[in-house]
Structures are given as structure tokens and as C-alpha cells.
Amino acid sequence: MKLLIKITVFVAFILSLVITAQAAEIKIGIAEALTGPVAKYGVPIKNGFTLAAEEINATGGIKGNKIILIVEDEQAKKEEAINVFKKFIFQDKVLAIFGPTLSNSAFASDPFANAQKTVVFGTSNTAEGITAIGPYVFRNSVAEADILPIVTKVATKKLGLKKVAIIYGNDDSMTKSSYEIFLRAINAEKLEVVDTETFAKGDLDFSAQLTKIKSLNPDAVFCAALVEEASNVILQARKLGLSDKVKFIGGNGFNSAKLIEIAGKAAEGSISGSPWFLDDPSKKNQAFVKSYTKKYGMAPDQFAAQSYDALYIMAEGIKAIKLSGNLEKDRTALRDALAKVKNFKGVGGTFSFNESRDAEQKGRVLSIKNGKFAIFAE
């Protein structure tokens, strides 16, 4: 009897050794805003990660190692982001961190991860200077500053624009910065701005501004607005009789599927830019959209696409290193490997990191045709 117990214990011991040796876990921390108003970005981001991790694990993981995502809510608050980062680095002992959702929080928490020599990878931080925090900070989010000038240039050429009007939300840091980027691009194209109108977040009635714009006969209207306001601006402009020939050209609010949902036919012909778009016919994207929609009951947005790609990019980095079990060494090795990721083919097209660990990805100019996003012009 005693011998039997001894044998059992011995076998169990050997088995446990074999199991741990075969399937190490790669722990990755996900710090996103999952509650509060910013959750509308944070939740799709988390969904994108979860879907990618499941796919990677279902196909044998990374060299047989499973990815374990540890998800924490950073509530879009700076202090909370730092707390979550501390927990990830010291308590959970993660290999790398994704997040946080907002650039604001990233400026607070990323220096900490950088000091602890842990890779932090932002998928939704578009502010300038994020990766300048330090060599451990990466991102794959494409800034509007890279896309809007291309959109402006292509639209000007293809539509033969000469005089344009601008309408933008002047009480939101994001729409205000898109306005400034647009204005620079408009000046670079030597377009005449016949009118600049503003509105505030939550406004419903844009009739006064749009009546004025209409009376000045611009060739196109540049609009920097979040999607709800953008949709209403377009709808009301068409109701007030602004001709279909006068196209709306917009920033981030315009490349959301919600614009089509809210503004319907009025959204037709609106021009925007994004590396990823829902109706991109590439096989990879179609497969992503299909499985995302099946899993979450709604179509993915740009944020989900970026986080989905980000995990695969991270996997590329992890694939290139040999996990030693020494966490500090592995974290540094991962940083070096990640910085070398080039020509990764994701749902948002071909992706590389540039020298400053920012995204090098081609923005595509889109327009809405028959209720879908399509390439407007190259």
C-alpha cells in the first residue's frame, strides 16, 4: 500500500514537471477602461484582444505556449492605470502590458512600465509624444496627423476643390486637434476657407451654422466631430437642402459604422480616412469581421481591429525570442524583438514599427457607397 502511494506521488510529480515544461503560460496584462463613458472604446479593445488570444491558443499558442490575458479595468483614470500597471508588473508578473485606453492615462502609467523595463503597447493612444516616453513604449494606433493630410490631398485632387467650409466641435480636445490638422492640410493645399463654424458637445441643432455654410456655396465641408454630432450635422445639412454634390470630409468620427447607422442615406459620399475599414474585402479582414460579429453580436470597430492586430504583432515578437523563465531577461528580449517587427500583415493592412516604435501603416481614403465604406481613391 505504502509503495502504491509512493509510486502515485512520484508519477504525479513527474507528470506535473512534464506539463509545466510543455505548456508555459505567457501572461499578458490588458489595462483598458471597461466601465464609465470611455468603456465604449475600452470594451471593443478588450474584445479584439480576447478574440485574437482565443484564435492563437486554439491553433497551438505561441510555440506551444498558451497566452493568458489578465484583464483589469483602469476606468480611464490616471491613478487607476498606475495601480493596474503595478499589479501587472509586480503581482501578476506579466511579460508585457497592453493599454491604457486614453492617451491621458498613458502619459501617467507608461513611464512606470518603462522604468520597470516592461513592454507597454498602446492600441488606442493617438496623442503626440506617447512613444517618446521611453524605449519600452510601443503603439499601433495611427494618429490623425498622419491620415487627415492624405485625406485632404486626395479629396482636393479628385473633387477639384477650391473653396471649402469647416465645422467642428470646439470643446473637445480630439475634435479640436483634428480641426487644427485639417486646417494645416487645407492651407497646404491652398484651398480657400469661406466659413468656419463651431458647436459644442451634445448640441442637437446645427441649423444656424449649416444655413450659413449653405449660403456661402462651398465645394466641400470639412467636419471634425464625434460620430453622433457628425451624423446629425450631415443629416441636417441635407434636410436644409445642401446639395449632395457638396461632400463632407471628416476625421475619426466619420470612419465609424455608426455614421451610416445614424445618418443613413445622408452619409452617402462622405469621405474619411483610416488604415482599417469594416468592409475591406481582404480575406483576413472578412474572417476577422465574421468571427468577431459571431462572438460579440455586433460588428467590430476600428478600436477592436487595432487591438486584434496588436496581439498578433505582440505574438510575432514573442515568437522571435526564447523564453528563459527569467522574467527580467524575457521582458528586455521581447522589447528588442518587438522593435524589429516589420511587414506584419494584419486586418488593417501591412504594419511595421518605425524607429520611434510608432505605427508605420498606410492610411486609406474611404468614402461611403451604398451604405458601406469603400476605397475612395489611392
Added chain:
Amino acid sequence: MFLQQFVNALALGSVYALFALGFTLIFGVLEVITLAHGAVFMIGAFAGLTVVTKFNVSPITAILVGMMVSGMLGWLIDLVAVRPLRKRKFHHLAPMIATIGCATIIINVAQGIFGAEVYRFPFDFMPAMSYNFWAIQLTLLQIIIVGVALSLMMMIIFLLNRTKWGKAVRAVAESPRTAALLGIPVERVFQITAFAASALGGAAGVLTGINFNAIHAFMGGPIMHRGIAVIILGGMGDIRGAVLGGLILGFAEIMSVAYLSSDFRDAISFGLLFVILLIRPAGIFGSNLERKG
């Protein structure tokens, strides 16, 4: 362009006026500033939206349903929150606080049912017709909004001034006790007033929903602030004041955006309120001594 902006202002102002009319009616008669009026407005919009999406009814039916549902809700608020306080002779503040509680509950229930999403009426709901007169373009929507708002306002004013019910309401507004002594069923007048006033709020909700395509649980907030400003501007409890005040606010908002910038919109609107109150501290039609229904 001025004429076109005039039309825009008229459409916006008449919805404000309609909202404020219900607001001021409750104040004039029940002596309660009902801070649930914004929530009642929102429920009206959702009720109109629901019958349109489920049964594909016409705009006018949607407005009528919105009015019925909001009216019932207003009656219920009066029954549950205001009446018990009235019975115990609490005045002004306590019922006002009670209506804040009602608003919170209603908004949360709406959010529970509909979520925090923004809804809109279907696209084909309102034909995108427009008519040109001289230099101005009137859309069917603007005509309906102004038409419905003005006819509801005229109807209420007619009812108040020309019918027996109106007489009773005015008597109660003057002095509930005297009215009771004269044999007027004061409690019933209170209830009917709460219903009618809330129905006006519901109509304003459906019109706003159709006009701006943004129906959500929190849509009552901004218009509440404006409603309060309007009834102060017009004179608390004064019907003519609410109508005129609403139109003035609509014009101030549209014209400041049209000729200055949206940055100045609220500054101009509320600055105007400030100036008018400096000249007439009780509002345009108000007087400190008497209450009017």
C-alpha cells in the same frame, strides 16, 4: 439668409415654448417647479419612437401617443410624489425635491430598458419635402413642428380662457382655498393640469426627437435648463410669458450662432435673460403679487 435663420429660430423656439408652457402651467396651478418635466419629455420621445418602430404610424399619431404616455406619467408623478406632500401642506421646496427623485428613477428605468444608446426615428418616417418661398426654404418637418407647437399652444390658451375647465384652473391658480370654497373640485383640477402640462412636454419630446434624431435617456437635461430659463424670463406661471420666452430663447440661440459664433450662444442667451430680469425682475409678464394660470 436672415429669413432662413428666422425659420430655423422659429422651429427651435416653438419647441422650447411648448416645453416651457407645460412647465409653467404646473407651476402656475400646482405651485411646484417640477424638475421631472425633462424626464417626462424624454419618455414622450421614446413613446413616440416605440409606436413608430413597432406599428409604423404617422407623425401625428406618434405625437398623440407621446402626449398620452407623458400625460399619464405626469399624472402618476403628481399622484405618487406631489400629492402626498400637498396633502401635508408642504409647499415649493419639498415637492420640487420629490420631482428630482422621480426624474432620477424615470431616467434610470429608461436607461435600463433602452440603454445609453442614441436612437432615431426611421429614415422614411418623414418625407424629405421642402417648399420654396422667395428666398426661404421650408421643410415639411419645420412646418409640422411649428404648426403642431403653435396649435397646441393656442388650444391650451383657448381652453384656459374660454372654457369652464379653464375658468376652474384659473381660479385654482389664483387661490386653491377660495376655489374649493366655491365648489371647484381642486384636486381634480390639479390632476388634469398635471396630465395636460405633461402631455405638452411629451409633444415637445416627440417633436425634438423627430427634428434632431437624437433620442436617449438623458435628452431631458439640456432642455430642462432652458425651460427653467424660459419660465423665469416670461414670468413664473405665465402662459403668454412661456410662449414668448421660448421664442426669444430660440431666436437668441440661433441668431448668436448665425452672426457671432457658437462660443457665444449660451453667453448671449443667458446674458439676455440677465438683462431682461434686471429691467423686469419678475419676468416679462410676471408680477410679484399675483399668480396666473
